[in-house]
Amino acid sequence: MNKKVLLGMSGGVDSSVAAILLKEQGYEVIGVTMKLWEGEIEGSCCSLNSTSDAKRVCDYLKIPHYTLNFKDDFNKYVVQDFIDNYKNCRTPNPCIECNKYLKFGAMFKKAQELGCDYIATGHYAKILYSEKYGKNVLAKSNAGKKDQSYVLYNIPDYMLDHVLFPLGDFKNKDEIREIARKNNLLVANKPDSEDICFIPDGNYKRFLEENSNIKPQKGNIVNSKEEVLGKHTGLYNYTIGQRRGLGISSPKPLYVLKLNKKKNQVIVGVEKELYIKEFLIKDFNILVDIDLSKWTSLYVKTRYSAKEYKANIILEEDKIRVVFDEPQRAITPGQSAVFYDGDVVVGGGKIV
């Protein structure tokens, strides 16, 4: 009998093409769309319309499609975490939480319940066998800038033998759209979703004000010597490395360096001061067998859009210390640092 795969489908072109590819490879595919957020608005990745798009693709491919209601889990693990991060002056990446708790959490459980051998998504990443580590590993895709291995580092180790990323070998989205067009998929020309799915208009400030008890609490913008340079509109409106919207005239451009919750201060400085050589991470997930008690030399990526840079890491109690060879810009608490050995994702964790 053919191996059974549960494929997470957003209704977008990537996961739709993933369905085609899996079917061509001979898998028995079951499509599912996760219902995540109540205020689903047209245009975000998980809107009602996307569910019906995913259903239409499955109809066309003659595979079953189900909608799974994960609203409670999504709210608990993703939305509330997002709010908590801003409350504590951190800058979250909700996609990482969603992957951890929803796609490679609740959805995986559902796959087991349905007797599936694998789960799959339309992420640009690879699962491959590593000779060096003697096991299946998570690795970068061939998609360069579009690679999504960074947001997947929290996949539990034991799951790696049961995950498929059918898009891992493709170099860019045009190739994917071409497959969609050849198969006459209606979603072939659907635009990419860029924003956070539960904030489709991208206005996260308004989202926080409407969905949490965070209120705009004004305070001072200060420099490292605590000299007051201006006023801020509430700490959640600022992130490390931000230059625009500070409302301060200064001979040299000023950047946000830090947010001080206790004193309700935004601390700013010149670009040079943004560069940091070392930091700690917590809540880490390590995917290959390495000795964390010794310094290990790896490449580290500290946000989705950043490049990875050379660094050494070592375990310090329940955290990992990361020391770059050269100082790096805007290391932001709440974002994730992900470790790479070549293309292989070694692991990652949250910047403290």
Next chain:
Amino acid sequence: MNTVYLDNSATTKVDDEVLKVMLPYFSQNYGNASSIYSIGRENRKAIEDAREKVAKILNCNSNEVYFTAGGSESDNTAIKGIAYANKNKGNHIITSKIEHPAVLETCKKLEKDGFEVSYISVDENGILNLEELKDSIRPTTILISVMFANNEIGTIQPIKEIGEIAKEKGIYFHTDAVQAVGNIKIDVEKLNIDSLSLSAHKFYGPKGIGALYVRKNVPFVKFIDGGHQERNKRAGTENVAGIVGLGKAIELAYKDLDEHNEKIKKLRDYYVEQVEKRIPYIKVNGDRNKRLPGNSNISFRFIEGESLLLNLDLKGICASSGSACTSGSLDPSHVLLAIGLPHEIAHGSLRVSIGKYNTKEEIDYVVDSLVEIVERLRNMSPLWEEFIENGGNN
């Protein structure tokens, strides 16, 4: 893979005889029934013949029967129509906690519009609390709406008693009989029913056609404005094929009612008995006797109904959880909560509703599948593991 259809409370297959009488009305007798020429007049006759068939079954006059687009429209028309037409007499409505959304949502809407609604509770088998009903009657009560039989747990309500209470107090009584028609003999005179909703696709008729009975002299405001069809109560060109189908379906349903009920009840009892024998830690929901012949509703502890349904679907078996909307809310069924099931048990419920086309072989296949799926799902459940480690008690 063969399909085993066990969701006859959701909808039924159209009977071949019903389909046969409908077909001419699509491309041969296509005239507008309001027209004066012959192919219009003939259709008028077909509609009135169907109306008489419905009236005969319900024991009412045919001019008390209105055709609608289905059960939800009938419920909306009856409740809103009677409420608005009688609002000078009062603004209070009584219904139950286990109604179909077509009734509950209609009542909620009326609440926003100045009406007050009492939602009467039910006992652990889903039977309406008659004392609570009596106690909640006010001088301003204008309407009682209680379903004849429940769509999820099949419980049949004490309609005669409710009818008597309503009659005594001079309150109009509507019943949503969508699940009951085709399964139970209904005499609106004997039961003191002032208004009744029914839907053809629940008794082997087509979808998109239903009927509403409203007793003569009960004032109600029309629901769809426009032409003068349905004695000026429901505008829109008549769905002749649907109406003819409804007439034939209700006629057939009551011609063989006893035989039909005996057959599906036997299969239902066999199914429940097999499940009880072969799967431990289950609970049969609803009243064992006062229930629809084809309905069963069973909670499987330590299991999510959704996973059960999806696994059944992958084996070609069509059933449902508490409500028809499986992809919607995570909240367990309001009916199962109303009969006092805790959330976690209500979540693991499966409705199997048997119809006249089901066979014993199908039931055997379903029970075998359930045994396998339930065991597999329980083996994945941490709660189950804990339960077994503790000796399986409580």
